Protein backbone atom coordinates (compact mmCIF):
# COMPACT_ATOMS: atom_id res chain seq x y z
CA UNK A 1 0.00 0.00 0.00
CA UNK A 2 1.32 3.47 -0.86
CA UNK A 3 2.24 5.36 2.32
CA UNK A 4 0.21 8.42 3.13
CA UNK A 5 1.87 11.72 2.35
CA UNK A 6 3.58 13.28 5.35
CA UNK A 7 1.42 16.05 6.78
CA UNK A 8 3.71 18.87 5.70
CA UNK A 9 3.61 17.59 2.12
CA UNK A 10 -0.14 17.21 2.09
CA UNK A 11 -0.34 20.81 3.31
CA UNK A 12 2.09 21.86 0.59
CA UNK A 13 0.10 20.00 -2.04
CA UNK A 14 -3.13 21.52 -0.79
CA UNK A 15 -1.48 24.94 -0.96
CA UNK A 16 -0.95 24.34 -4.66
CA UNK A 17 2.70 23.49 -5.21
CA UNK A 18 4.09 24.48 -8.59
CA UNK A 19 4.22 21.70 -11.11
CA UNK A 20 7.66 22.10 -12.62
CA UNK A 21 11.18 23.28 -11.96
CA UNK A 22 11.75 26.94 -12.53
CA UNK A 23 8.39 27.84 -11.02
CA UNK A 24 8.89 29.39 -7.61
CA UNK A 25 8.46 27.06 -4.67
CA UNK A 26 8.14 28.76 -1.34
CA UNK A 27 10.66 27.39 1.16
CA UNK A 28 10.91 23.69 1.93
CA UNK A 29 13.72 21.22 1.23
CA UNK A 30 15.43 20.88 -2.12
CA UNK A 31 14.32 18.55 -4.88
CA UNK A 32 17.01 15.88 -5.08
CA UNK A 33 17.66 14.12 -8.37
CA UNK A 34 20.33 11.77 -9.62
CA UNK A 35 21.72 11.56 -13.13
CA UNK A 36 22.18 7.94 -14.11
CA UNK A 37 23.67 6.31 -17.18
CA UNK A 38 26.34 4.08 -18.63
CA UNK A 39 30.07 4.80 -18.53
CA UNK A 40 30.93 7.71 -20.87
CA UNK A 41 27.32 8.23 -21.94
CA UNK A 42 27.86 11.94 -21.21
CA UNK A 43 26.79 12.51 -17.58
CA UNK A 44 29.55 15.02 -16.77
CA UNK A 45 28.97 16.81 -20.08
CA UNK A 46 25.23 16.96 -19.40
CA UNK A 47 25.91 18.18 -15.86
CA UNK A 48 27.98 21.07 -17.24
CA UNK A 49 25.11 22.07 -19.54
CA UNK A 50 22.68 21.84 -16.61
CA UNK A 51 25.04 23.99 -14.53
CA UNK A 52 25.07 26.70 -17.20
CA UNK A 53 21.30 26.59 -17.63
CA UNK A 54 20.48 26.45 -13.93
CA UNK A 55 23.43 28.15 -12.17
CA UNK A 56 21.50 28.27 -8.90
CA UNK A 57 21.25 24.47 -8.66
CA UNK A 58 23.73 22.50 -6.55
CA UNK A 59 25.62 19.82 -8.48
CA UNK A 60 27.60 16.93 -6.97
CA UNK A 61 29.96 15.30 -9.45
CA UNK A 62 31.05 11.67 -9.12
CA UNK A 63 34.31 11.60 -7.11
CA UNK A 64 36.34 9.68 -9.71
CA UNK A 65 39.53 11.56 -8.78
CA UNK A 66 39.24 10.24 -5.23
CA UNK A 67 39.02 6.68 -6.52
CA UNK A 68 42.08 7.31 -8.68
CA UNK A 69 44.07 8.52 -5.69
CA UNK A 70 42.89 7.00 -2.43
CA UNK A 71 44.00 9.03 0.57
CA UNK A 72 43.21 8.88 4.27
CA UNK A 73 40.48 11.34 5.13
CA UNK A 74 41.42 11.70 8.80
CA UNK A 75 43.38 14.88 8.15
CA UNK A 76 41.22 17.85 7.24
CA UNK A 77 43.88 19.42 5.09
CA UNK A 78 45.05 17.08 2.38
CA UNK A 79 48.35 18.16 0.96
CA UNK A 80 50.33 16.84 -1.94
CA UNK A 81 52.46 15.02 0.65
CA UNK A 82 49.46 13.07 2.11
CA UNK A 83 50.09 9.36 1.58
CA UNK A 84 48.50 8.00 -1.60
CA UNK A 85 47.35 4.41 -1.19
CA UNK A 86 46.84 3.76 -4.87
CA UNK A 87 44.59 4.06 -7.87
CA UNK A 88 41.59 1.94 -6.89
CA UNK A 89 39.88 2.53 -10.25
CA UNK A 90 42.87 1.04 -12.04
CA UNK A 91 43.10 -1.79 -9.52
CA UNK A 92 39.44 -2.81 -9.97
CA UNK A 93 39.79 -2.93 -13.76
CA UNK A 94 43.09 -4.86 -13.58
CA UNK A 95 42.04 -7.39 -10.92
CA UNK A 96 38.25 -7.22 -10.52
CA UNK A 97 37.91 -10.31 -8.34
CA UNK A 98 40.44 -8.96 -5.87
CA UNK A 99 39.25 -5.36 -5.69
CA UNK A 100 35.50 -5.24 -6.47
CA UNK A 101 34.38 -5.52 -2.85
CA UNK A 102 36.84 -2.82 -1.77
CA UNK A 103 35.77 -0.60 -4.64
CA UNK A 104 32.05 -0.95 -3.96
CA UNK A 105 32.50 -0.26 -0.26
CA UNK A 106 34.49 2.87 -1.05
CA UNK A 107 32.30 4.12 -3.91
CA UNK A 108 29.18 3.54 -1.83
CA UNK A 109 30.68 5.50 1.06
CA UNK A 110 31.71 8.36 -1.19
CA UNK A 111 28.24 8.54 -2.76
CA UNK A 112 26.63 8.41 0.67
CA UNK A 113 28.80 11.33 1.81
CA UNK A 114 27.81 13.30 -1.28
CA UNK A 115 24.11 12.64 -0.67
CA UNK A 116 24.49 13.75 2.98
CA UNK A 117 26.23 17.04 2.13
CA UNK A 118 24.29 20.00 3.53
CA UNK A 119 22.74 22.52 1.17
CA UNK A 120 25.13 25.29 0.18
CA UNK A 121 24.53 28.86 1.40
CA UNK A 122 23.72 29.78 -2.18
CA UNK A 123 21.12 27.04 -2.51
CA UNK A 124 19.55 27.94 0.82
CA UNK A 125 18.82 31.39 -0.58
CA UNK A 126 17.27 29.97 -3.76
CA UNK A 127 13.51 29.99 -4.04
CA UNK A 128 13.31 26.73 -5.95
CA UNK A 129 16.25 24.67 -4.70
CA UNK A 130 17.41 21.63 -6.67
CA UNK A 131 20.30 19.28 -5.90
CA UNK A 132 21.69 17.08 -8.67
CA UNK A 133 23.92 14.08 -8.00
CA UNK A 134 26.02 12.32 -10.61
CA UNK A 135 25.02 8.73 -9.87
CA UNK A 136 23.78 7.63 -6.47
CA UNK A 137 23.96 5.04 -3.70
CA UNK A 138 21.26 3.25 -5.69
CA UNK A 139 23.26 2.85 -8.91
CA UNK A 140 26.18 1.74 -6.76
CA UNK A 141 24.11 -1.27 -5.72
CA UNK A 142 21.60 -1.88 -8.51
CA UNK A 143 23.99 -1.28 -11.42
CA UNK A 144 27.62 -1.86 -10.50
CA UNK A 145 27.68 -4.13 -7.45
CA UNK A 146 24.86 -6.29 -8.86
CA UNK A 147 26.68 -6.59 -12.18
CA UNK A 148 29.99 -7.47 -10.52
CA UNK A 149 28.23 -10.16 -8.49
CA UNK A 150 26.58 -11.59 -11.60
CA UNK A 151 29.99 -11.64 -13.31
CA UNK A 152 31.43 -13.54 -10.34
CA UNK A 153 33.76 -10.72 -9.23
CA UNK A 154 31.93 -10.39 -5.92
CA UNK A 155 31.56 -13.66 -4.04
CA UNK A 156 28.26 -14.66 -2.39
CA UNK A 157 29.59 -13.61 0.99
CA UNK A 158 30.90 -10.25 -0.28
CA UNK A 159 27.61 -9.49 -2.05
CA UNK A 160 25.65 -10.43 1.08
CA UNK A 161 27.78 -8.22 3.33
CA UNK A 162 27.68 -5.33 0.84
CA UNK A 163 23.89 -5.50 0.60
CA UNK A 164 23.51 -5.79 4.36
CA UNK A 165 25.70 -2.74 4.88
CA UNK A 166 23.94 -0.78 2.12
CA UNK A 167 20.47 -1.51 3.50
CA UNK A 168 21.56 -0.72 7.05
CA UNK A 169 23.16 2.63 6.13
CA UNK A 170 20.25 3.77 4.01
CA UNK A 171 17.74 2.81 6.66
CA UNK A 172 19.77 4.60 9.34
CA UNK A 173 20.06 7.80 7.31
CA UNK A 174 16.45 7.55 6.16
CA UNK A 175 15.09 10.63 4.39
CA UNK A 176 18.50 12.30 4.37
CA UNK A 177 19.63 10.07 1.50
CA UNK A 178 16.26 9.87 -0.27
CA UNK A 179 15.97 11.07 -3.86
CA UNK A 180 12.89 12.40 -5.59
CA UNK A 181 13.66 11.04 -9.02
CA UNK A 182 16.17 10.14 -11.70
CA UNK A 183 17.35 11.58 -15.00
CA UNK A 184 18.42 8.57 -17.04
CA UNK A 185 20.79 9.40 -19.91
CA UNK A 186 20.23 6.62 -22.41
CA UNK A 187 22.47 5.78 -25.36
CA UNK A 188 23.54 2.63 -27.12
CA UNK A 189 26.55 0.77 -25.67
CA UNK A 190 28.28 1.36 -29.04
CA UNK A 191 27.89 5.13 -28.65
CA UNK A 192 29.22 4.92 -25.07
CA UNK A 193 32.26 2.95 -26.24
CA UNK A 194 32.95 5.55 -28.92
CA UNK A 195 32.78 8.35 -26.28
CA UNK A 196 34.86 6.31 -23.84
CA UNK A 197 37.61 6.02 -26.46
CA UNK A 198 37.31 9.72 -27.24
CA UNK A 199 37.78 10.58 -23.54
CA UNK A 200 40.77 8.24 -23.24
CA UNK A 201 40.85 7.67 -19.48
CA UNK A 202 43.89 5.34 -19.07
CA UNK A 203 42.21 3.02 -16.52
CA UNK A 204 39.37 2.28 -18.97
CA UNK A 205 41.55 1.27 -21.94
CA UNK A 206 40.67 -2.41 -21.70
CA UNK A 207 36.89 -1.96 -21.38
CA UNK A 208 35.09 -4.02 -24.00
CA UNK A 209 31.71 -3.44 -25.61
CA UNK A 210 30.37 -6.47 -23.72
CA UNK A 211 30.88 -4.76 -20.34
CA UNK A 212 28.99 -1.66 -21.53
CA UNK A 213 26.21 -3.92 -22.84
CA UNK A 214 25.91 -5.55 -19.43
CA UNK A 215 25.74 -2.16 -17.70
CA UNK A 216 23.20 -0.95 -20.28
CA UNK A 217 20.99 -3.95 -19.48
CA UNK A 218 21.29 -3.23 -15.73
CA UNK A 219 20.16 0.37 -16.33
CA UNK A 220 17.25 -0.70 -18.51
CA UNK A 221 16.13 -3.33 -16.02
CA UNK A 222 16.27 -0.95 -13.09
CA UNK A 223 15.02 2.32 -14.58
CA UNK A 224 12.88 1.38 -17.59
CA UNK A 225 11.58 -2.18 -17.35
CA UNK A 226 11.59 -2.03 -13.52
CA UNK A 227 12.42 -5.72 -13.26
CA UNK A 228 15.31 -5.21 -10.82
CA UNK A 229 14.26 -6.05 -7.29
CA UNK A 230 14.81 -2.95 -5.17
CA UNK A 231 14.69 -2.88 -1.41
CA UNK A 232 13.53 0.65 -0.61
CA UNK A 233 9.90 1.61 -0.70
CA UNK A 234 10.54 5.17 -1.91
CA UNK A 235 12.67 3.91 -4.79
CA UNK A 236 10.16 1.48 -6.21
CA UNK A 237 7.97 4.08 -7.91
CA UNK A 238 10.43 6.96 -8.17
CA UNK A 239 9.88 8.96 -11.36
CA UNK A 240 12.45 8.51 -14.11
CA UNK A 241 12.95 10.96 -16.97
CA UNK A 242 14.57 9.07 -19.84
CA UNK A 243 16.67 11.30 -22.09
CA UNK A 244 18.01 9.89 -25.32
CA UNK A 245 21.56 11.26 -25.69
CA UNK A 246 22.73 9.29 -28.72
CA UNK A 247 22.82 12.55 -30.60
CA UNK A 248 26.11 14.41 -30.16
CA UNK A 249 24.75 17.46 -28.35
CA UNK A 250 28.09 18.77 -27.10
CA UNK A 251 28.40 21.31 -29.91
CA UNK A 252 24.72 21.59 -30.71
CA UNK A 253 22.99 24.40 -28.77
CA UNK A 254 19.55 23.53 -30.17
CA UNK A 255 19.80 19.94 -28.94
CA UNK A 256 21.06 21.16 -25.54
CA UNK A 257 18.14 23.54 -25.30
CA UNK A 258 15.70 20.74 -26.08
CA UNK A 259 17.22 18.54 -23.36
CA UNK A 260 17.07 21.40 -20.84
CA UNK A 261 13.45 22.07 -21.78
CA UNK A 262 12.64 18.45 -20.99
CA UNK A 263 14.35 18.74 -17.60
CA UNK A 264 12.66 21.99 -16.68
CA UNK A 265 9.25 20.60 -17.56
CA UNK A 266 9.56 17.70 -15.14
CA UNK A 267 6.35 17.49 -13.20
CA UNK A 268 7.59 17.98 -9.65
CA UNK A 269 4.19 17.38 -8.13
CA UNK A 270 4.66 13.68 -8.95
CA UNK A 271 7.69 13.66 -6.63
CA UNK A 272 5.50 14.27 -3.62
CA UNK A 273 4.10 10.77 -3.83
CA UNK A 274 7.50 9.18 -3.44
CA UNK A 275 9.03 10.87 -0.42
Ligand SMILES: Nc1ncnc2c1ncn2[C@@H]1O[C@H](COP(=O)(O)OP(=O)(O)O)[C@@H](O)[C@H]1O
Nearest residue numbers: 039040041042043044045195198199248249250
Ligand atom coordinates in the same frame (compact mmCIF):
# COMPACT_ATOMS: atom_id res chain seq x y z
N1 LIG B 1 26.25 14.36 -26.29
C1 LIG B 1 27.53 14.33 -26.55
N2 LIG B 1 27.97 14.70 -27.75
C2 LIG B 1 29.26 14.62 -28.07
N3 LIG B 1 30.22 14.21 -27.24
C3 LIG B 1 29.85 13.87 -26.02
C4 LIG B 1 28.51 13.93 -25.61
N4 LIG B 1 28.44 13.55 -24.32
C5 LIG B 1 29.69 13.27 -23.96
N5 LIG B 1 30.55 13.46 -24.97
C6 LIG B 1 31.99 13.20 -24.94
O1 LIG B 1 32.14 11.84 -24.54
C7 LIG B 1 33.15 11.68 -23.57
C8 LIG B 1 32.55 11.12 -22.28
O2 LIG B 1 31.65 12.08 -21.74
P1 LIG B 1 31.48 12.30 -20.17
O3 LIG B 1 30.57 13.45 -20.00
O4 LIG B 1 32.82 12.35 -19.50
O5 LIG B 1 30.73 10.92 -19.78
P2 LIG B 1 30.35 10.33 -18.36
O6 LIG B 1 30.42 11.43 -17.35
O7 LIG B 1 28.96 9.79 -18.55
O8 LIG B 1 31.31 9.21 -18.11
C9 LIG B 1 33.78 13.05 -23.39
O9 LIG B 1 34.93 13.09 -24.21
C10 LIG B 1 32.73 14.03 -23.89
O10 LIG B 1 33.34 15.16 -24.43
Ligand SMILES: Nc1nc2c(ncn2[C@H]2C[C@H](O)[C@@H](COP(=O)(O)O)O2)c(=O)[nH]1
Nearest residue numbers: 038039040062064092103107140144204
Ligand atom coordinates in the same frame (compact mmCIF):
# COMPACT_ATOMS: atom_id res chain seq x y z
N1 LIG C 1 33.26 -1.13 -10.34
C1 LIG C 1 32.66 0.07 -10.33
N2 LIG C 1 33.05 1.02 -11.20
C2 LIG C 1 32.42 2.18 -11.14
C3 LIG C 1 31.41 2.47 -10.22
N3 LIG C 1 31.00 3.73 -10.43
C4 LIG C 1 31.72 4.21 -11.43
N4 LIG C 1 32.59 3.29 -11.84
C5 LIG C 1 33.62 3.46 -12.87
C6 LIG C 1 33.12 3.50 -14.26
C7 LIG C 1 34.06 4.43 -14.93
O1 LIG C 1 35.22 3.74 -15.32
C8 LIG C 1 34.45 5.41 -13.82
C9 LIG C 1 33.65 6.68 -13.79
O2 LIG C 1 32.39 6.51 -14.32
P1 LIG C 1 31.74 7.50 -15.41
O3 LIG C 1 30.57 6.77 -15.97
O4 LIG C 1 31.35 8.72 -14.65
O5 LIG C 1 32.80 7.78 -16.43
O6 LIG C 1 34.22 4.70 -12.62
C10 LIG C 1 31.03 1.48 -9.32
O7 LIG C 1 30.15 1.65 -8.45
N5 LIG C 1 31.68 0.29 -9.41
